[in-house]
Amino acid sequence: DTFHAWIECLxxxxxxxxxxxxxxxxxxxFSLVLACDLVVASSDSVFSLAYSNVVLSPDGGATWxxxxxxxxxxxxxxxMLGERLSAAxxxxxxxxxxxxxxxxxxxxxxxxxERLNARAGNVMCSIKELLTSAQASTLSDQLDAERxxxxxxxxxxxxxxxxxxxxxxxxxxxxx
Numbered sequence: 746d747t748f749h750a751w752i753e754c755l756x757x758x759x760x761x762x763x764x765x766x767x768x769x770x771x772x773x774x775f776s777l778v779l780a781c782d783l784v785v786a787s788s789d790s791v792f793s794l795a796y797s798n799v800v801l802s803p804d805g806g807a808t809w810x811x812x813x814x815x816x817x818x819x820x821x822x823x824x825m826l827g828e829r830l831s832a833a834x835x836x837x838x839x840x841x842x843x844x845x846x847x848x849x850x851x852x853x854x855x856x857x858x859e860r861l862n863a864r865a866g867n868v869m870c871s872i873k874e875l876l877t878s879a880q881a882s883t884l885s886d887q888l889d890a891e892r893x894x895x896x897x898x899x900x901x902x903x904x905x906x907x908x909x910x911x912x913x914x915x916x917x918x919x920x921x
Contacts, residue, residue: 755780765854776805795827865903
């Protein structure tokens with residue numbers, strides 16, 4: 746239960762969560778990675794959800810995540826066969842955002858975090874919330890939510906900062 750609470754915290758945390766993966770990422774570790782928003786993995790990383798190999802069913806939200814991120818038949822194959830998957834295979838399927846040389850995942854993830862940190866935090870939170878809610882929303886409800894977030898972000902102090910920087914053709918310095 747404690748592990749599952751941690752997975753829920755990662756999934757619902759309002760700001761972007763980045764995973765840096767080096768080497769083997771299996772079982773619960775893979776579930777943790779699936780709960781992150783962005784994933785940087787070394788090209789020699791391997792991933793596996795091999796629960797079925799030891800007569801167990803998956804945990805850590807792996808089935809929930811894969812059902813939303815992959816075609817059903819591919820998720821079934823990965824979970825039922827418990828095969829080792831390369832970082833390149835996950836990258837091809839959109840589960841890894843960036844591939845990097847071995848030993849560079851943390852540095853690349855930190856560089857990605859810096860890029861995100863330079864953007865308006867309130868907008869990053871809105872984007873994450875909107876994408877999460879979209880899966881269970883009707884189009885009409887999602888359009889309303891997008892409108893509400895847009896208006897809220899427009900009236901946030903960062904809205905004026907961003908618009909002025911755009912007009913001045915300068916780099917914005919957002920409030921945290």
